[in-house]
Amino acid sequence: MHLSWKIASVLALAWLLGGCGYNTLQVTDERTKATWAEVLNEYQRRADLVPNLVNTVKGFAAQEKEVLLGVTQARAKVGSIQATPDLLADPAAFARFQAAQGELSGALSRLMAVVESYPQLKSDANFRDLQAQLESTENRIAAARNRFIQAVQEYNVTVRSFPSNLTAMVFGFKTRPSFTVENEKAISAPPKVDFGTSAPQPGGAPGAGR
DSSP: OHHHHHHHHHHHHHHHHHHTTHHHHHHHHHHHHHHHHHHHHHHHHHHHHHHHHHHHHHHHOTTOHHHHHHHHHHHHHHHTSOOOGGGGGOHHHHHHHHHHHHHHHHHHHHHHHHHTTOHHHHHOHHHHHHHHHHHHHHHHHHHHHHHHHHHHHHHHHHHHSTTHHHHHHHHTOOOOOOOOTTTHHHHHSOOOOOOTTOOOOTTOSTTTTO
16 A cells, blocks of 8 residues: 555656656756757857868968957867867857857858959868868758757747646756857858859959959
């Protein structure tokens, strides 16, 4: 009889937790962590491309010191941030991470604009391989970010909705930051790396006419 009472108590507790959104919180929590790890992997892939990209450009356009230094410094800033799962619990730290990645995106865009002025660099086989890798990585970053945004949205809705919000308070589940709406324009238009044969526009890329 005593054993039956314990079993009934456990089943009742499981039913209550499930009915109050505990299971959903667990699932959405794990999904945000998994999609966040994917975002980090893609950003790391991009960071790993930067040294070879900078060295290749330097071989043809060493005089573009300011732009090359800007990319190197932006990459160093990204690397200085400890992008762990704990970052999701700290909105201020998440904002710093996002800002650093945005700076690297901007620095890479400026680098690619400079490349337009160097036909030999644009036709270099090694550079074109790096160009293709960067383009692919930027697309993968955009896709990974989108999956993360959706996962965080689902998780945050669960944390805020009744009655799962009561369960969230009891077990310490809190809302998580995501990429800002303002920044989504940047991610929908990644750095241009498809050069083709187009000529630089008047008044365009730095270093033109050198």
